[in-house]
Amino acid sequence: MTITINGQQVAVPSDPRVSLLDLLREHLHLGGSKKGCNQGACGACTVLADGERILSCLALAVQYEGRSVVSIEGLSPDGSLHPLQHAFIEHDGYQCGYCTPGQICSAVGMAGEAKRGLPSAVTADLAADAVQLTHDELRERMSGNLCRCGAHNGIIAAIADTFGRPAVAEAAE
Amino acid sequence: MTPFSFARADDAAAAVRMGGAPGAKYLGGGTNLVDLMRETVEQPTSLVDVTGLGDAIEERADGGLLIGAAARNTAVAGHRTVRTRYPALSRAILAGASGQIRNMATMGGNLLQRTRCTYFYDAAARCNKRVPGAGCDAVEGFNRIHAILGASPACVATHPSDMCVALAALDAVVHLQGGAGTRSLPLVDLHRLPGGRPDMETTLEPSELITAVELPALPMAARSTYRKVRDRASYAFALVSVAAALDVAADGTVRDVRLALGGVAHKPWRAAMAEQALRGQPATEASFRAAAEAELADAAPLAHNAFKVELAKRTITAVLAELTGDRA
Numbered sequence: 001m002t003i004t005i006n007g008q009q010v011a012v013p014s015d016p017r018v019s020l021l022d023l024l025r026e027h028l029h030l031g032g033s034k035k036g037c038n039q040g041a042c043g044a045c046t047v048l049a050d051g052e053r054i055l056s057c058l059a060l061a062v063q064y065e066g067r068s069v070v071s072i073e074g075l076s077p078d079g080s081l082h083p084l085q086h087a088f089i090e091h092d093g094y095q096c097g098y099c100t101p102g103q104i105c106s107a108v109g110m111a112g113e114a115k116r117g118l119p120s121a122v123t124a125d126l127a128a129d130a131v132q133l134t135h136d137e138l139r140e141r142m143s144g145n146l147c148r149c150g151a152h153n154g155i156i157a158a159i160a161d162t163f164g165r166p167a168v169a170e171a172a173e
Numbered sequence: 174m175t176p177f178s179f180a181r182a183d184d185a186a187a188a189v190r191m192g193g194a195p196g197a198k199y200l201g202g203g204t205n206l207v208d209l210m211r212e213t214v215e216q217p218t219s220l221v222d223v224t225g226l227g228d229a230i231e232e233r234a235d236g237g238l239l240i241g242a243a244a245r246n247t248a249v250a251g252h253r254t255v256r257t258r259y260p261a262l263s264r265a266i267l268a269g270a271s272g273q274i275r276n277m278a279t280m281g282g283n284l285l286q287r288t289r290c291t292y293f294y295d296a297a298a299r300c301n302k303r304v305p306g307a308g309c310d311a312v313e314g315f316n317r318i319h320a321i322l323g324a325s326p327a328c329v330a331t332h333p334s335d336m337c338v339a340l341a342a343l344d345a346v347v348h349l350q351g352g353a354g355t356r357s358l359p360l361v362d363l364h365r366l367p368g369g370r371p372d373m374e375t376t377l378e379p380s381e382l383i384t385a386v387e388l389p390a391l392p393m394a395a396r397s398t399y400r401k402v403r404d405r406a407s408y409a410f411a412l413v414s415v416a417a418a419l420d421v422a423a424d425g426t427v428r429d430v431r432l433a434l435g436g437v438a439h440k441p442w443r444a445a446m447a448e449q450a451l452r453g454q455p456a457t458e459a460s461f462r463a464a465a466e467a468e469l470a471d472a473a474p475l476a477h478n479a480f481k482v483e484l485a486k487r488t489i490t491a492v493l494a495e496l497t498g499d500r501a
Contacts, residue, residue: 016178016220017174017176039211040208043271046273054276055204058203058274060179060203062179063200063222106272106273113272118250119267121267143406143407144270144271144272144273
């Protein structure tokens with residue numbers, strides 16, 4: 001009965017009421033993932049489960065037995081920065097920083113969805129194989145992550161810089 | 174959250190067996206149920222995790238599509254056949270929630286999500302759905318988001334699902350397994366209108382489990398779409414939504430149509446009156462508007478949601494015009 005968290009095997013909590021978010025923050029002292037609303041409305045608790053972005057506040061930890069979870073602390077090995085973290089610095093994608101770990105984990109998951117060709121609510125052609133991560137696509141796909149400071153412009157710029165350009169370049173070829 | 178026991182079901186029969194225990198509930202992605210448990214609106218004594226059951230999306234010999242109830246919303250919305258042959262379903266799912274929630278939420282859980290009426294969530298408010306017989310604070314309260322069709326004095330809540338609206342329009346069939354065996358029923362018969370018992374939201378028997386959703390072969394569904402009108406551009410529940418499929422004959426008349434509304438009633442609202450009014454009529458905006466008027470003739474708005482009546486009419490008209498567009 002274990003969950004792999006950032007590469008480490010962790011025992012599943014004996015109380016099934018423990019959320020994945022509380023397992024990270026309270027049991028493992030991984031404070032990067034934030035408890036913003038604790039009801040699935042803000043995205044600050046976003047982590048990756050087997051590479052897919054999920055809300056750890058609405059996830060019962062016990063349901064993730066046998067799965068591999070990555071939080072902001074495990075996104076890049078050995079204390080190095082993920083390219084998206086560099087881009088957040090470059091584009092000033094934050095103000096208070098509270099939503100940042102969720103934004104970054106969400107964007108990494110989002111990029112995987114786009115790479116698989118998953119359409120969004122603003123994709124005009126549902127039959128298209130490739131997704132172009134335009135400004136509108138990024139805003140729609142990142143709408144589950146709120147920033148009360150209003151740093152969305154910098155956030156979207158950082159994500160576009162990291163994940164938008166290769167997709168555009170591929171499409172142009 | 175009140176204490177509960179947790180068990181993972183390995184197959185549907187085991188799930189139904191465990192689901193028959195008093196106070197048991199099935200758990201899908203948890204995106205609604207975990208939240209309601211935290212608010213103590215839901216207080217199950219045991220959870221049966223059914224996310225390990227069938228999640229395959231299979232094309233059937235008769236041209237239909239069978240979607241396992243554990244299929245995640247993202248998987249269904251992104252499935253090639255759904256995108257090309259049932260685009261209204263892809264669009265409806267993609268219009269709902271956020272990327273994170275769609276990755277967690279299952280088909281079965283989406284069908285059984287509960288209303289987002291704020292009084293239902295608020296333990297300090299009176300709610301017949303939460304506490305039968307307690308009264309309803311929404312009827313005389315802030316009811317801008319509430320129902321305009323099929324409501325009762327006991328409950329004016331709406332069903333929150335986008336996906337269900339598309340399924341209602343596309344003649345979807347729900348497959349069930351219970352203690353007495355398996356059965357299936359049309360999606361439009363799964364949810365109930367509130368009447369005097371708004372706490373009874375579906376026609377499911379106790380412990381009955383949704384195992385799959387079937388989309389029948391419906392060639393006209395290739396020309397279908399979903400439009401959602403809401404207070405912000407993304408990540409908000411529908412004020413009004415419309416799912417529609419339209420088949421226009423060579424002479425410009427409506428050969429066949431499927432139409433359903435969201436955000437207006439206690440259940441996904443199949444607009445049968447509008448469909449009947451449209452068949453055989455010229456596919457023009459005047460016909461579309463007349464059909465919308467017919468469907469909304471019995472609308473009974475509350476103090477704060479009269480705007481939904483006109484909004485529904487305009488959205489129906491606009492969606493049908495959009496589906497006619499490329500032919501004109």
